[in-house]
Amino acid sequence: MTELEEFRTETRAWLAENCPEEMRDGDITAENQCWGGRQWEFQSEAQRLWFERALAKGYTVPTWPKKYGGAGLSADEAKILEEERLRINARKPLSNFGISMLGPALLAYGTHEQKLQHLGAIARGEIRWCQGYSEPGAGSDLASLKTKCEDKGAHWLINGQKIWTSNADISDWIFCLVRTDFDAPKHKGITFILIDMASEGISVKPIILISGHSPFCETFFDNVKVPKSYGENNLSVVGEVNRGWDVAKNLLVHERGMLGTMSPLRGTTGPESLGGFAADQIGLDEAGRLSDPALRQRISQAEIDDWAYNLTVERMNDEANAGNGLGAKSSMLKYAASELTKKGTELRMDIGGTVAATISEDGIEYGSLANTWLYNRAYSILGGTTEVQLNIISKRVLELPS
Amino acid sequence: MALILTEEQEMLQDSAEGFLDENAPVTAFRKVRDNKPEEGFCRKLWNDMAEMGWAGIIVDEEFGGSEFGYVGAGVLAEKMGKNLTASPFFSTAVLGATAIQRYGTEEQKTDHLGAICDGSQIFALAVDEGPRHDPSTIAFSAKTSGNGYVLSGSKTFVADGHVADKLIIVARTSGEDTDEEGITLFLVDADAPEISRSKTPMIDSRNAADIVVDGLEVTGDDIIGEVGGGYAALEGILSAGRAVLAAEMSGSSQQAFDMTTEYLKEREQFGQKIGSFQGLQHRAAHLATEIEMMKSAVLKSLQLLDDDFEAAGAVCSMAKAKSGQTAQLATKEAIQMHGGIGVTDEYDVGLYFKRVHMAQQMFGDAGFHADRLAKRAGY
Numbered sequence: 001m002t003e004l005e006e007f008r009t010e011t012r013a014w015l016a017e018n019c020p021e022e023m024r025d026g027d028i029t030a031e032n033q034c035w036g037g038r039q040w041e042f043q044s045e046a047q048r049l050w051f052e053r054a055l056a057k058g059y060t061v062p063t064w065p066k067k068y069g070g071a072g073l074s075a076d077e078a079k080i081l082e083e084e085r086l087r088i089n090a091r092k093p094l095s096n097f098g099i100s101m102l103g104p105a106l107l108a109y110g111t112h113e114q115k116l117q118h119l120g121a122i123a124r125g126e127i128r129w130c131q132g133y134s135e136p137g138a139g140s141d142l143a144s145l146k147t148k149c150e151d152k153g154a155h156w157l158i159n160g161q162k163i164w165t166s167n168a169d170i171s172d173w174i175f176c177l178v179r180t181d182f183d184a185p186k187h188k189g190i191t192f193i194l195i196d197m198a199s200e201g202i203s204v205k206p207i208i209l210i211s212g213h214s215p216f217c218e219t220f221f222d223n224v225k226v227p228k229s230y231g232e233n234n235l236s237v238v239g240e241v242n243r244g245w246d247v248a249k250n251l252l253v254h255e256r257g258m259l260g261t262m263s264p265l266r267g268t269t270g271p272e273s274l275g276g277f278a279a280d281q282i283g284l285d286e287a288g289r290l291s292d293p294a295l296r297q298r299i300s301q302a303e304i305d306d307w308a309y310n311l312t313v314e315r316m317n318d319e320a321n322a323g324n325g326l327g328a329k330s331s332m333l334k335y336a337a338s339e340l341t342k343k344g345t346e347l348r349m350d351i352g353g354t355v356a357a358t359i360s361e362d363g364i365e366y367g368s369l370a371n372t373w374l375y376n377r378a379y380s381i382l383g384g385t386t387e388v389q390l391n392i393i394s395k396r397v398l399e400l401p402s
Numbered sequence: 403m404a405l406i407l408t409e410e411q412e413m414l415q416d417s418a419e420g421f422l423d424e425n426a427p428v429t430a431f432r433k434v435r436d437n438k439p440e441e442g443f444c445r446k447l448w449n450d451m452a453e454m455g456w457a458g459i460i461v462d463e464e465f466g467g468s469e470f471g472y473v474g475a476g477v478l479a480e481k482m483g484k485n486l487t488a489s490p491f492f493s494t495a496v497l498g499a500t501a502i503q504r505y506g507t508e509e510q511k512t513d514h515l516g517a518i519c520d521g522s523q524i525f526a527l528a529v530d531e532g533p534r535h536d537p538s539t540i541a542f543s544a545k546t547s548g549n550g551y552v553l554s555g556s557k558t559f560v561a562d563g564h565v566a567d568k569l570i571i572v573a574r575t576s577g578e579d580t581d582e583e584g585i586t587l588f589l590v591d592a593d594a595p596e597i598s599r600s601k602t603p604m605i606d607s608r609n610a611a612d613i614v615v616d617g618l619e620v621t622g623d624d625i626i627g628e629v630g631g632g633y634a635a636l637e638g639i640l641s642a643g644r645a646v647l648a649a650e651m652s653g654s655s656q657q658a659f660d661m662t663t664e665y666l667k668e669r670e671q672f673g674q675k676i677g678s679f680q681g682l683q684h685r686a687a688h689l690a691t692e693i694e695m696m697k698s699a700v701l702k703s704l705q706l707l708d709d710d711f712e713a714a715g716a717v718c719s720m721a722k723a724k725s726g727q728t729a730q731l732a733t734k735e736a737i738q739m740h741g742g743i744g745v746t747d748e749y750d751v752g753l754y755f756k757r758v759h760m761a762q763q764m765f766g767d768a769g770f771h772a773d774r775l776a777k778r779a780g781y
Contacts, residue, residue, distance in 0.1 A: 276781065290776070296776050307720050332691040335687075400677040401666075402678055
């Protein structure tokens with residue numbers, strides 16, 4: 001048996017022994033995933049057990065180095081762990097923006113001490129992070145951001161406003177892009193900084209969307225003092241002052257990679273296939289076909305696209321493991337996934353007809369199909385709009401002239 | 403298995419590209435088109451391909467093949483799609499070889515696989531009977547007579563049928579036209595006097611044939627697979643064909659797209675490169691994304707044919723649907739973005755548009771496969 005085969009056998013056995021039955025429902029919606037953080041309360045004993053066992057093994061962040069709380073798995077090993085996890089339909093023990101977004105950026109740009117403090121706290125589920133990027137005047141043109149960060153000797157002084165900060169109201173820390181130089185060209189005056197949300201002067205206001213709910217918030221900074229340093233060699237700024245755009249870009253690639261790995265047609269509306277849902281709702285004709293032939297074709301085409309998309313995620317992962325990095329191609333995944341996700345709920349709404357469009361007296365029920373369908377409109381806007389992704393593909397993948 | 407090519411398959415890809423770029427560029431295809439040789443392809447080129455092991459690409463080594471499997475066949479087809487190479491590769495090395503190797507008797511394998519591998523015999527599959535692909539409707543009759551059968555009926559769009567040495571005919575030995583039961587595959591000599599073949603030049607300048615058979619007597623030895631149970635074999639052969647056509651369309655799409663992005667970087671109007679216009683950039687970026695999706699689908703279907711042949715049917719349908727749509731979009735956009743020269747005969751993009759149309763029609767277009775998949779999924 002090769003080492004990898006051995007690893008698979010061990011992993012399978014470990015999962016069988018340690019993942020509680022209740023955590024094998026494959027359900028990883030925002031509502032029931034384990035987010036961690038200061039305010040976190042486990043939703044069940046099984047969820048707590050699964051988290052603690054995974055943590056002890058380094059499996060909350062399997063590919064991170066052991067010294068930062070991970071298990072130090074190689075790409076091949078991580079792929080096996082993921083395959084084995086999916087094989088038994090197990091939930092992820094912990095998932096949040098610290099793991100998927102800040103972590104990879106810190107691994108690339110942080111000092112050892114920064115990693116020790118922040119990566120460790122993420123791995124242990126102690127700190128929940130949110131992202132402070134967009135501003136009211138800086139959406140797609142993110143680099144035009146204006147939140148002001150002044151050097152006051154021992155501390156930074158921050159004034160300004162962020163918007164679309166997901167879960168800011170329940171997060172502990174924020175990684176933030178701020179402007180430290182207003183005279184330099186716009187990309188050259190931005191700094192990437194880590195701020196405790198408990199700092200004086202930070203206030204948060206949730207935003208209600210067309211879906212009736214939303215994880216998004218506005219975050220206001222009013223004379224917020226941020227220490228220059230959290231300890232020796234552990235500055236609040238990641239990377240160099242005024243070079244935060246490099247860190248931000250690196251992180252956006254991870255964000256796109258993450259958004260690009262949602263399973264588009266099923267990701268947010270449960271495991272039932274579109275065809276099965278339609279057969280239940282609309283019924284079949286004598287030949288066993290959906291009675292609405294046009295809808296039937298649309299569903300089948302969407303299933304084909306979904307399948308090809310999922311394979312592309314698999315192929316690009318395999319290529320990355322073989323040494324051919326994804327690079328700007330992550331924009332293709334983001335683009336395709338968000339468009340497909342929208343298409344999936346659009347189809348479900350069409351299948352569900354007026355019943356799907358019926359809401360309660362109190363408004364749109366959270367987690368309902370209509371809620372998801374409305375929320376999904378944001379998928380091709382957040383994390384870089386579809387149009388921005390197409391710009392990136394044109395310029396960085398196809399190298400078309402500007 | 404990782405969804406990427408192995409080192410060996412990459413080497414095959416490189417050598418195929420090198421050989422075809424040198425010996426069968428698009429100018430060679432134009433020569434065939436303009437000189438109209440009776441065969442519809444260049445016989446010398448086919449012999450050279452056979453010598454390199456391409457005619458026996460999926461055939462086991464013990465029968466003289468190079469045993470590269472369907473991924474190998476797809477790798478070659480993709481490069482042929484890139485160069486619009488016309489040859490009996492598809493009809494013989496894919497369809498013929500699959501039929502005999504997977505469903506033939508030991509005797510049939512011994513008798514025919516060698517002749518496929520060395521390029522000496524050309525095979526053609528006669529399945530469709532109308533203008534659109536419909537393997538579930540077979541009226542071509544095979545009536546029992548004495549110890550054998552008498553074949554009568556007609557077939558359309560038989561690729562390389564005009565020049566084939568052997569025909570694999572999908573016939574009905576029992577049941578109604580649309581029954582899956584009762585279909586039987588016969589392997590017959592194409593030059594039997596009871597068979598009349600008329601060449602049908604197609605829009606892509608390849609050749610197919612309409613075939614009429616009138617009272618051809620055959621025996622049980624001429625049957626491939628089981629009497630009355632030929633539908634499963636037909637499905638297997640068609641699946642292999644669909645995946646390889648998908649690979650060919652993938653190569654054509656990539657080439658048409660590459661020509662287009664090159665053009666966008668060169669052509670100037672209004673004092674700037676037209677590739678700087680966002681109206682074109684976003685369409686190109688969308689197409690580039692679709693091409694990536696198509697490539698994943700194509701490779702998966704080929705890998706599955708090698709891994710678990712009988713289970714590959716649905717995946718081959720998906721690959722054929724995805725690649726058909728993508729290739730049509732790629733070639734349509736190639737013409738449009740090239741503007742005026744895109745619709746000239748002198749420029750190559752129109753040739754890709756025409757070829758892709760035929761490859762999409764052959765063995766089912768995207769709508770056909772979407773229907774098929776929906777049926778399989780129970781809706």
